[in-house]
Amino acid sequence: MTVTQSDCYVTLRLPTASVKRTKTCTVNDNKDPVWNETFHYRIQNQVKNILELQVCDEDRYTEDDHLLTVFFDVSKIQLGETARLKFQLNPKGKEELEVEFTMESSPDVPEKIFTNGVLVSREVACLEVQVEGGKKKENSTENRFTFSVGGSHEESQNLTLGTWWCPAAPAKFHYIKFNQSELEIELRRRQLFADPRDNESTTVPLTLLPLREQVTIALNKTFDLNVKSKDWTQGWLFKRPKDIEVRLGYDLCSEEKSFLQKRKNVVSAALNGILHLGQNLPESEVPVVAVTTTGGGMRALTAMYGTLWGLQRLKLLDCVSYIAGSSGTTWTMSHLYEDGNWSNKDLGELIKQARIQAAKSKTSAFSLESLKKYHKELCQRTAAGYMTSFIDLWGLMVEAMLNDGNNNHKLSDQRKAVNRGQNPLPIYLALNVKDHLTTRDFREWVEFTPYEVGFLKYGAFIRPEDFGSQFFMGHLMKKLPESRICFMQGMWSSVLSKNLLDAWHATDNSEDFWNRWTQDAVTEIEEVPELPERSYEIPTQMFTPSGNLSNALRDILTDRPAVSKYYNFLKGLQMNNEYGQNERFLKWKDTTLDDSPNRLRETADHLELVDSAFFFDTSCPPLMRPERKVDVILHFNYTGGSQTKPLEQASRYFSEQGIPYPKTILSDDEKKCLKECYVFEDEHNPEAPIVIYFPLVNDTFQRYLAPGIERSASEMSMGNVDISGVFSPYSTRQVSLPEEDFNKLLNLTNYNVQNNASTIVRVLHKAVELKRRAQASQASS
Incomplete structure (x- = not known):
């Protein structure tokens, strides 16, 4: 290697083969050091093995300087091949690192592994x-x-x-x-x-x-x-070898498949009554309809009750197979699913209970007596093995604000509400993030259902009763008691997990500041001679660390006040050698670390989970799993700000990911005067769902008490609903909602659904026709 006069040595790290970092001797005062040292690694060829060669300058008085690191994909070397490669470190200065690689077969018995083509569980x-x-x-x-x-x-x-x-x-x-x-x-x-x-x-x-x-x-x-x-x-x-308890696979679990079969019988009968079909539809012609929502604290909680109430009154709720929620709507959902038959009962009684909880004073939830009670339970939770944080305290506060006393309900208990297909399947959403990175740079979708908790990107799932327990290489190592639902609610609505750069991105889309002052430099470099390329190889990269000032600035800007920490059930699992070519992984490959497997699957003891609204405020992603085959999405917006931004963000994201989704961009003129309902579809792509979008607007509701029934003069005040004004009672910061304001918002979202019933029915009729044509086309081919 040719460098300036220094005391150089090289460290080697291959984390998929050994946790130990090895190093060469130090060559002192030499601008052209030669080491001639040999290092051996035993590797699993089904794993993505990335060797890190770090060039360092030794300093006897201060911490050694880390000059740069080369990341080399070992799969570029063929079995039985010896290759001497030169890595171009600085083309202008002609600095290079020369390394000789030899790949030999191992006499060991072949290792038994589990893999889904993205993650690998080893023996x-x-x-x-x-x-x-x-x-x-x-x-x-x-x-x-x-x-x-x-x-x-x-x-x-x-x-x-x-x-x-x-x-x-x-x-x-x-x-x-x-x-x-x-x-x-x-x-x-x-x-x-x-x-x-x-x-x-x-x-x-x-x-x-x-x-x-x-x-x-x-x-x-x-x-x-x-x-x-x-x-x-x-x-x-x-x-x-012991079977693993983490399910590695992108298909739906057997329990969800069974649920869908049962639910389609309910949906078929409902569509027969609504569309006047004359007979129930066969299973293959039943469209999958889903409801998705945005968050917004007590505003979202209230608005969702009105939406579901409107769907129930139109007998459309029985046509829905999935309900996906995030942030404040998870409070509504988790309350509903305590009742095993909630969608078949008059929602009026459940809404009455929610109205009482919304309107009551919340001061007791923050009293000294309550804080002592929270402290006692958090100590018990720590003793049980959990790593507690302020988000767990927030979950206990949410419980106190929405309940009278403790609620012992758990996520796995919600299976009773879907075991006969009697209610739609609930899906809750969160993001997994990493220290020292913004949500924009790194986030991973994590979905929660009564059947499984798992990562969309990795196709890795566990039972909800095991979420929070300790895992290693896919094996359940230590079982912890399942968390009460309040701790999950705190995580799904973790409003205090935003760091300074997340706040920056929320107001300024510019990346210049972040890229210039806080990010390390990662560039692709060439090796000489150039090796034959394979589709699954990762290009050789060079990592140049930022300075101490940049590191300090990054730590300040990316530090999150609090995150919800749970044991990482992916701990130990490694990336498959061809993970970058897996179609399912590519659907969700969207972060700066996805091409850096060593950093992507660093052995992290804990997941760091936050509110999914920190990326974009819609719970759509789980519905876009191709295995769910969702045909129609009823998208209800409950945000207090822009009524089109969440929809546009989702549309842009899915387009970038290559996930079938209709374009949902409204013109500036349309945004100035929003309607109650919009229909978006992609007629050229049958795999894209039809999206029916309901912004949170107060349009004809101001003049009509119910569809077709005009308000009297004395009733006009009830139609005046200030959604996002400066003095709006529906601010996300509000933890109490007076009864009158609760009723206004409840009736508004109820009305908006009922007033657009014909649009929903028309789309459902079209979805049935599309399913029939698809079945006929398959039968004739």
Whole structure:
């Protein structure tokens, strides 16, 4: 390598093979250092292996300078091939890094893996460590050991020797069987104030341990270490790798498929009555209709009740198979689904209860007595194993504002409300974000249903009762009790998770400031000689870190006041070698990290979940999963600001992602005088749903008490609904809504639905005809 005069060394990191970062020796005062050192990695060829070569300048007085990093896709090297490559680091200065690669086959037995073409779950081994010998002295820590296995589920454990009649339980570690893992052992010295650097320590490479055989290692004259590594199997009766509890697959789960079959019977009968078909539709001709909403706190809660009430009065609610919500509408949904048969009852009684909760004073939810109660429950939640944050406190406050006393309802309990297809299936939405990145730069859609919680992008799902529990490599490691619904409500409406750059983007679409002052530089570089290209390879990249000032600025601007943290059920899972070509992944590939698998799947212990409105305020994304085959979307907007922005953002996003969706852009003239209802469709793409859009506008409702019934002079005031004015009672910040204002907004959204009943019926009739034509076309082909 040719560089300026410096003390250079190179570190190597291949996280899919080893958690350990290795380094060359340092070549001092040399502008053309040569290392001639060899490093070996055992890799899984179905995994995307990206080698990181970091060039550093050693400094004996300060922290070493990280000059740059090269990211190289190892799959570019063919089996049995040796390639000497030069990476062009600075074309102007002719600086380059020369590396020789050799790919050889491994004599190991082929690894058994699970994969959906995007994520890979690898074989897991279990290591047991038992210390023999020694004698524990009372009130002493001299017989205390620390064991660590980097990259394992447990990471590190402390073990204190017991007595001969009560020996200490062995320390256990679960790790990737074919990774280059090491057991690090540290024995504390006897002196009370001993320097930790003087502790006795040793390292045991786990690749050298024979499987299923106990090995004794002498630590010193006093202690022996019994180590045994074994396959993690289903049990003594089934000697095969343990099945994983994370479902890897983009298809709908069997429970949702069963629900849809049952729900289509309900929808078929409803459409027969509404469209006067003469007979129920066969399952293949029943369109899938979904309701999607935007958030907005108490305003959204109230407006959604009115919408659903209007649909029920028109007998259209039984035509709906899905209801998707985010932020404030999740409060409405989670309350409704406590009743297993809510959509078949008169919603008036449920609305009456909601009106009482909306109108009551919320001061008690923030009282000192309540805060003490919250603190007690958060301590209990921490003791149960959860990592609590202010968002959990917010969830308890939401519960106090919307209920009288604790609500023990859980997400999995909502299965009772859909087990016969008697209600639409609820879908709740959140975003997974990362530290030091804005929501615009990185976010991942996470959906929640009574059947599963999972990532749209990765096709990875778990049962809702396991959400929050600890997982490793797709295996359930430690079961935590399922959270009460209030903690989920707090997460779905986490209003305090916005960082400064999220706020900046909300008011200014310019990227110049962010790109110029806070982002690291990542550029594609060439290797010489140029290797044959394959469709699934990732181009070689060079990462140049930003300076200390930029790092400090980024930390300030991207710090979020609070996020909802849950154990990451994707922990340990690696990216498939061809993940970048997977059609389903490409549908949701939309962040700066999607082409950087090492950073994308960094081993994060926790998910960081926030309100999905931080990206755009609509709960549409789960409905666009092609497996759900949604034909008609009833899109209800409850935002207090622009009544077209959420729709336009969704349309633009789906267009960029290549997801079939009609263009929903209104002209400036149309925006000046919005109607109550719009229909958008793409006649050239049968896979695109028909979207019926309802902005939150007060148009003919000002003059009509109900469709066709004009208001009297005394009733005109009830038609005056100030949605977004400066003194509007429906501000998102308002936590209470007086009864009169609640009724006004409830009746407005109810009216807007009923006043456009003919439009909805017309679209449903068209959807049935399109399904019939599609079936006839398939039958004739």
